[in-house]
Each structure stands twice: as structure tokens, then as C-alpha cells.
Amino acid sequence: KSRSTPIHPIVMLLVTYFLCTVGKSNALACPLPPELATKLHVDQVAVDSASSDYGNIVHSKPAAVLYPSSIEDIQRLVRSSYNCPIPFGISVRGNGHSVNGQDMARDGVVVDMKSLRENKHGIKIRVYKNHLFADVGGEQLWIDVLHTTAAQGLSPVSWTDFLYLSVGGTLSNAGISGQTFLHGPQISNVYELDVITGNGELVTCSKRNNSDLFESVLGGLGQFGIITRARIGLRSAPAKVRWSRAFYSNFSDFIRDQERIARGSQRDVANYLEGSLVLDNGTPTEWITSFFPPALLPRIMSLVKKHGIIYCLELTKYYFVDDTASEIDQDLQRVFKDFAHVPGFIDAKFVSHQDFLTRVPNVENESLTHPWQNLFIPKSRISDFNLGVLREIVLKRNITTGPVLFYPLNRHKWDAKSSAVIPDEDIFYTTSFLHTGGIDNWQVYDDQNKAVVRFCEEAGIKIVKYLADYTTIEEWIKHFGSKWTTFRERKAQYDPKNILSPGQKIFNGI
Numbered sequence: 001k002s003r004s005t006p007i008h009p010i011v012m013l014l015v016t017y018f019l020c021t022v023g024k025s026n027a028l029a030c031p032l033p034p035e036l037a038t039k040l041h042v043d044q045v046a047v048d049s050a051s052s053d054y055g056n057i058v059h060s061k062p063a064a065v066l067y068p069s070s071i072e073d074i075q076r077l078v079r080s081s082y083n084c085p086i087p088f089g090i091s092v093r094g095n096g097h098s099v100n101g102q103d104m105a106r107d108g109v110v111v112d113m114k115s116l117r118e119n120k121h122g123i124k125i126r127v128y129k130n131h132l133f134a135d136v137g138g139e140q141l142w143i144d145v146l147h148t149t150a151a152q153g154l155s156p157v158s159w160t161d162f163l164y165l166s167v168g169g170t171l172s173n174a175g176i177s178g179q180t181f182l183h184g185p186q187i188s189n190v191y192e193l194d195v196i197t198g199n200g201e202l203v204t205c206s207k208r209n210n211s212d213l214f215e216s217v218l219g220g221l222g223q224f225g226i227i228t229r230a231r232i233g234l235r236s237a238p239a240k241v242r243w244s245r246a247f248y249s250n251f252s253d254f255i256r257d258q259e260r261i262a263r264g265s266q267r268d269v270a271n272y273l274e275g276s277l278v279l280d281n282g283t284p285t286e287w288i289t290s291f292f293p294p295a296l297l298p299r300i301m302s303l304v305k306k307h308g309i310i311y312c313l314e315l316t317k318y319y320f321v322d323d324t325a326s327e328i329d330q331d332l333q334r335v336f337k338d339f340a341h342v343p344g345f346i347d348a349k350f351v352s353h354q355d356f357l358t359r360v361p362n363v364e365n366e367s368l369t370h371p372w373q374n375l376f377i378p379k380s381r382i383s384d385f386n387l388g389v390l391r392e393i394v395l396k397r398n399i400t401t402g403p404v405l406f407y408p409l410n411r412h413k414w415d416a417k418s419s420a421v422i423p424d425e426d427i428f429y430t431t432s433f434l435h436t437g438g439i440d441n442w443q444v445y446d447d448q449n450k451a452v453v454r455f456c457e458e459a460g461i462k463i464v465k466y467l468a469d470y471t472t473i474e475e476w477i478k479h480f481g482s483k484w485t486t487f488r489e490r491k492a493q494y495d496p497k498n499i500l501s502p503g504q505k506i507f508n509g510i
């Protein structure tokens with residue numbers, strides 16, 4: 001996308017006057033420091049770029065976009081809003097991969113972190129090899145964290161499936177993937193943060209120091225502060241990864257084997273555990289063709305045809321230089337020996353750690369929409385979810401496009417004091433319906449997403465939405481449940497003027 005032009009100071013004055021006069025927006029009606037004059041953009045290119053995200057469904061126009069070249073620029077902006085008689089909303093666009101406008105700021109200012117990433121100065125990514133951690137700017141992408149740490153033979157332990165996401169963006173949610181059952185989400189693997197709170201102050205926080213702010217910000221949906229630096233734990237990077245997938249035709253067998261790994265009785269067999277559904281909707285997806293040998297594909301497709309849905313357990317095991325080929329072979333046989341997958345429907349391959357972590361490509365297509373839904377489901381109701389949602393809604397509607405992920409997580413790996421909300425059971429499942437729609441037909445997927453939630457409500461299945469997209473305060477209060485009072489009190493403390501992250505639609509209007 002072409003970069004827009006900055007506002008000339010005179011134009012800025014005129015714009016300010018215009019906006020004051022028509023009372024259209026608060027953002028530019030507030031006195032803004034001269035240092036920001038060349039970095040705040042109000043032109044169409046800038047505004048349009050901040051009015052859309054990966055979902056391509058919600059479009060909210062900001063009054064301006066800030067392209068910061070330093071952390072001080074962001075502080076100046078937040079202070080301007082804080083000191084303004086009518087403060088304006090400020091959202092951070094880490095890499096714009098929200099799917100429901102969470103990174104937008106209607107009539108406010110969007111801070112586009114890309115300009116900080118591209119700036120030569122600043123925190124960037126510093127690896128402290130002896131201390132086994134890295135200091136990483138909140139604006140950095142995980143793909144760059146991977147490359148920089150790998151160059152030193154190290155790696156963070158907890159990842160997302162897709163790495164073109166910003167560090168601040170995933171830490172504002174949780175950051176989950178197949179390593180989460182073992183190491184917890186990314187928010188459980190951070191040692192320290194630098195955060196700009198809602199009054200523009202830059203605060204360093206950790207479990208020992210300003211712990212309440214630290215816990216608020218992790219999973220805090222951008223409500224309490226802007227993450228400018230995160231200290232992330234590292235371990236030795238494996239030399240290679242054995243990556244296996246096995247198919248199941250029976251849901252109960254599938255989740256029983258997943259849980260054996262997640263609960264620990266088979267834990268040493270895997271460093272990564274996920275699972276997914278394969279639905280009978282025509283030709284094999286790229287997800288299947290890129291992994292399994294061509295000879296197996298027709299058999300996989302007839303298995304899907306026969307059962308309507310089949311289930312794929314996916315795991316990896318890390319190997320370090322000392323492991324020999326025969327040890328590895330024995331290991332693979334041992335893992336799957338007692339598992340109830342369909343005989344013969346299994347494959348494994350060796351890839352480098354980096355190739356495994358970069359398995360999901362970065363594809364952008366502005367003519368597509370992504371009406372995604374991510375849910376956490378309590379283990380005790382997983383069979384009801386299978387019958388009511390997977391077999392009744394998903395299978396019968398037969399409209400699902402894109403992957404459907406399905407795998408278990410351990411509650412004890414999550415810090416109960418963080419802002420993230422999860423079900424109140426030791427084991428819960430995450431499922432992601434990652435639909436790809438067109439500009440004109442996303443509602444059909446949205447209807448299915450709503451039907452899933454409606455079914456769970458009626459059946460009393462206490463699901464929790466991950467990357468929630470609620471729009472009313474009542475829905476948010478219900479979402480946070482017993483955490484709501486603390487969440488609201490923390491907001492009053494760290495962002496008393498409700499400036500930060502209005503795109504989440506939590507505190508605007510109350």
C-alpha cells in the first residue's frame with residue numbers, strides 16, 4: 001500500500017478549525033504537540049488503511065493516523081488526548097490482523113505500529129543469550145522474533161500458528177497454538193513489559209514490579225496500556241521437528257488421544273499438539289494436499305465422504321542434535337502404538353524448526369472477508385458440542401470454508417490474574433472456524449457463527465469467545481463473569497478517561 005503524505009502544520013490548523021466548527025470529531029479538535037505535525041495523517045490513503053482489517057467486515061474511520069517514529073511520539077499523542085477537555089480514542093494497529101475492527105478508532109486516532117517497525121532506532125529485538133530472554137518492541141512481528149532468536153540458536157517456547165502478528169497484538173489477547181498445552185499461551189511466557197498507560201506515562205512492569213498493571217495488560221485487549229517492549233523467555237531451538245498427522249473417524253477416540261497427551265500421561269511424546277476437522281465439501285484443501293502423499297489423498301477423501309467429518313490429530317516432537325535416526329523411529333512407533341487413529345491414515349515428516357513455525361503463509365487478499373469465530377469449550381460438555389454444533393450445525397449446513405481447528409488446553413498453564421478469560425475447568429478445548437468469504441456473502445458464515453453460540457446458550461454450554469467481538473456492555477460483563485469487577489477497576493486506574501482501544505467496544509458509551 002502506498003504511504004500517505006503528512007499534514008502540513010497550516011493544513012492541520014485548518015482541519016482542526018473545521019473539525020471544531022462542525023463538531024464532527026474530538027481527535028483533531030484537541031491541541032496536538034508540534035512534534036506530531038508531520039506524523040499525523042488525515043488524508044484518504046491513511047484513513048482508509050486504518051479503517052479496515054483482516055476480517056474486512058467492520059469499517060470505522062479514524063480522524064487521523066499517527067505514524068510514530070519513537071515511543072515518545074505515542075506518549076505525546078496519549079497525553080494530548082488525556083489533557084484534552086473531551087479526550088479522543090486511540091487504537092493501536094499492531095499489524096491489522098483483527099477480524100472485527102478491534103484495532104480501529106472511530107473519529108479518534110489509530111497508531112500504526114508499522115512505522116515504528118520500519119524505523120531504524122528503537123527497541124527492535126535484542127537477544128540476551130546468557131539470560132535466555134529477548135527484549136522485543138511491542139510493534140515487532142513474531143516472524144522477526146523467530147528469525148532473530150534462531151540466529152542465536154534460541155527460540156520462544158509459545159507461538160501462534162501464524163507469525164505475521166505483532167507482539168503487542170497477540171499479548172493483548174493471549175497468543176495460542178499447539179505449544180499452549182505444554183507452556184501456556186504467549187502471555188504466560190513474558191517476564192516484563194514497558195507500557196504507556198492512559199495518561200501517557202511509560203511504566204515498566206513485571207510479576208514483581210507493578211504486578212497489577214502487568215497482569216492487567218496481558219490478555220487485556222489493549223484497554224490498560226500500549227505495550228512498547230516485552231521481555232520474552234527463550235530456550236534452545238531444536239535442530240529438527242518431527243511433524244505427524246493421523247486421522248480419526250470417531251470423535252471420542254480423537255479427543256481421548258488428544259487428552260492423553262495434554263493431561264500428561266503421554267506428554268513426553270509431543271512438544272506441540274493440535275487437531276482439526278476435515279469436512280466433506282469437495283476437493284481436498286491445501287491443508288491436506290501440502291502434507292499427505294498424493295497416494296493417500298483419494299483414500300482420505302473417501303473416508304471423509306463416508307463419515308461426513310473426520311478428525312486429524314497433529315503433533316510435533318522436537319529433536320536436538322544428539323538424537324539418532326533409529327531413536328527417532330522408535331519414538332514415532334511408540335507414540336502411535338496405543339492410539340485409536342484409522343490404521344494407515346497417518347504420516348510424519350521431518351522439517352526444520354523454522355519451516356514448521358512458518359507453515360502458515362502470509363496471504364493478503366482485499367476481495368475476501370474472514371468471518372472467523374474462536375471459542376473455548378469446557379471439557380465436560382465437549383460431547384454435547386460435538387453433537388449439537390459439529391454434527392447438527394456445521395455438518396448439516398455444509399458451508400464451512402477454511403480450516404476448523406480443535407484441540408485441548410490446560411487451565412493451570414494460564415495465569416488466573418491476567419485479564420484473559422477461559423472456562424472454569426482443568427481442560428478446555430479451543431475451536432476456530434476460520435471461514436473465508438466474499439465481500440457479499442460473509443453473512444452466511446456469520447449466521448452459522450451466531451447459530452453455534454445460540455445453541456451453546458440454549459444447551460447451557462459455557463463457552464468463552466477468544467478474540468471476542470461483543471458490542472454491548474451487557475455482553476462484555478457476561479464475558480468477563482467473575483473477572484468483570486477487577487477489569488472495570490483496572491480500567492478506571494490505568495485508563496481513567498477511556499482513551500485506549502475503543503475498537504474493542506467495551507467502555508465506549510459507559
Ligand code: FAD
Pocket residue numbers: 053054091092093094095096097098099102103138139159160161162164165166167168169170172173174175176177221222225226227228467501503504
Ligand atoms: P491488531 O489487530 O493490530 O490489534 C489487535 C488488538 O490489540 C487491538 O485492540 C489493538 O489495539 C491491540 N494492540 C495491538 N498492539 C498493541 C500494543 N502494542 N499494545 C497494546 N495493545 C495493542 N491468534 C492466536 O492466538 N493464535 C493464532 O494462531 C492466530 N493466528 C492468526 C492467524 C491469522 C491469519 C489472523 C488474521 C489472526 C490470528 N490470530 C491468532 C489472532 C491474532 O492473535 C489477533 O487478531 C491479534 O490481535 C492480531 O495481532 P495484530 O498485531 O495484527 O493486532
